[in-house]
Amino acid sequence: MLVVYIVRRHYPAALQARSHPAPYGVTAGFATTVANAAGPVMNLYLLSKRLPKEQFIATGAWFFFVINLCKLPIYASHHLIGTRSLLFDAILVPIVLAGAVAGRWLVDRISPGLFELLVGVLTAASTLLLFL
Numbered sequence: 001m002l003v004v005y006i007v008r009r010h011y012p013a014a015l016q017a018r019s020h021p022a023p024y025g026v027t028a029g030f031a032t033t034v035a036n037a038a039g040p041v042m043n044l045y046l047l048s049k050r051l052p053k054e055q056f057i058a059t060g061a062w063f064f065f066v067i068n069l070c071k072l073p074i075y076a077s078h079h080l081i082g083t084r085s086l087l088f089d090a091i092l093v094p095i096v097l098a099g100a101v102a103g104r105w106l107v108d109r110i111s112p113g114l115f116e117l118l119v120g121v122l123t124a125a126s127t128l129l130l131f132l
Helices: 002-010 021-035 039-048 053-077 083-107 112-131
Strands: none
Touching: 002 039, 002 112, 021 039, 021 053, 039 053, 039 112, 053 083, 053 112
């Protein structure tokens, strides 16, 4: 999918077919179910939609919020949520909030082109790391 995105971005006439959300959805659903690894797939889909950076971030945040809410009953039924995991989550709340504030500050200061480049590079890096 990354190669298709890059080709479409640099040679629009080469692949004129519109990107269809179904392959992205199936791949993201599978990846998030088996490994919580749908980030790269979702990033590529959102890049293909050419959303403004604020909409890109908000759409991704809502997508993963809803997906993770849907997974809660399954995790609970398999006893994967307990005192230890909730305590760990509580410890991470300040770090998550700091990351959100820092991310908001950074997004306001980078150009859309640099944002797209960073998302592409970080998506490629995270994809490679998933295979290691």
